[in-house]
Amino acid sequence: MxxxxxxxxxxxxxxxLAELLDETGQAGAKxxxxxxxxxxxxxxxxxxxxxxxxxxxxxAPRQGG
Amino acid sequence: xxxxxxxxIASALMLGTAQYPSPTVLAEAFRRSGAGxxxxxVRREAGSGDxxxxxxxxxxxxxxxVALLPNTAGCHSVREAVTTAQMARELFGTNWxxxxxxxxxxxxxxxxxxxxEAARLLTDEGFAVFPYCTEDLVLCERLLEAGCEVLMPWGxxxxxxxxxxxxxxxxxxxxxxxEVPLVVDAGLGLPSQAAQAMELGYDAVLLNTAVAKAGxxxxxxxxxxxxxxxxxxxxxxxxxxxxxMAEPSTPVLGKAFLT
Numbered sequence: 407m408x409x410x411x412x413x414x415x416x417x418x419x420x421x422x423l424a425e426l427l428d429e430t431g432q433a434g435a436k437x438x439x440x441x442x443x444x445x446x447x448x449x450x451x452x453x454x455x456x457x458x459x460x461x462x463x464x465x466a467p468r469q470g471g
Numbered sequence: 472x473x474x475x476x477x478x479x480i481a482s483a484l485m486l487g488t489a490q491y492p493s494p495t496v497l498a499e500a501f502r503r504s505g506a507g508x509x510x511x512x513v514r515r516e517a518g519s520g521d522x523x524x525x526x527x528x529x530x531x532x533x534x535x536x537v538a539l540l541p542n543t544a545g546c547h548s549v550r551e552a553v554t555t556a557q558m559a560r561e562l563f564g565t566n567w568x569x570x571x572x573x574x575x576x577x578x579x580x581x582x583x584x585x586x587x588e589a590a591r592l593l594t595d596e597g598f599a600v601f602p603y604c605t606e607d608l609v610l611c612e613r614l615l616e617a618g619c620e621v622l623m624p625w626g627x628x629x630x631x632x633x634x635x636x637x638x639x640x641x642x643x644x645x646x647x648x649x650e651v652p653l654v655v656d657a658g659l660g661l662p663s664q665a666a667q668a669m670e671l672g673y674d675a676v677l678l679n680t681a682v683a684k685a686g687x688x689x690x691x692x693x694x695x696x697x698x699x700x701x702x703x704x705x706x707x708x709x710x711x712x713x714x715x716m717a718e719p720s721t722p723v724l725g726k727a728f729l730t
Binding site: 412432440467471 | 488489510511513514517524526528542550558559629
């Protein structure tokens with residue numbers, strides 16, 4: 407199915423948000439996630455099922471003012 | 472020294488982490504600034520593993536040994552700001568959040584209505600909200616009612632370096648809220664402007680561009696540290712009231728009569 411990951415279309419076989427992070431190689435990384443503009447805590451990634459067209463955001467610490 | 476949500480910070484200077492020429496310069500600027508708080512943000516991460524930017528940056532800021540204040544920079548809606556704050560809390564392990572809800576694209580002026588709504592939602596979720604706001608008195612009252620225990624009015628628009636644009640407004644806030652920690656956030660370009668904020672009785676100043684974009688960021692960081700300390704000391708020393716007419720400082724009595 408096709409989802410939108412960080413603003414870009416992405417073809418994925420992942421059924422859940424946790425599987426998507428496995429796919430991107432970020433399962434062990436310190437990142438935070440949101441699906442369709444709502445925050446998904448790390449503890450809920452495995453139970454968060456993805457659907458076609460979902461908008462997923464994966465973010466990490468960055469410089470800020 | 473300022474106390475934010477029960478935590479005392481060792482310096483009245485708060486410094487941003489963006490726009491430095493290199494991570495080494497950033498670290499040196501922090502060392503010479505003596506800053507007690509570093510602002511940080513969250514952004515999209517594409518890479519993975521130890522080489523990913525976010526993981527490297529996290530290690531860098533943790534090594535600074537200062538309190539981290541994540542922001543919601545660039546958020547224009549309440550929903551966006553709340554979700555960003557939630558992600559930042561998980562990433563940085565702190566419930567502190569510098570809340571930005573931008574209302575105007577050119578001036579980056581805060582959206583006062585969205586700001587109050589987002590502050591209320593986040594306070595209810597246990598966040599310690601540091602609202603980036605204007606110096607509007609009624610807005611600041613509403614933010615306090617929403618649960619904010621700190622106010623961070625702008626000096627001038629972000630990145631302009633124009634200093635304190637509305638002295639009356641900032642002085643008025645200080646007078647109205649003597650017990651609330653007040654931080655001038657944004658718009659400072661020179662150490663003298665930071666000193667001026669501290670002389671008004673502000674508890675701290677927060678700046679980024681003025682240091683990061685200076686020719687020598689580490690030297691400018693130290694200059695700001697000196698100015699903030701001088702301004703704070705001057706405030707405690709109870710400055711003389713200004714007056715319009717001259718008043719001789721040297722005694723008139725006893726002057727030799729020479730014509």
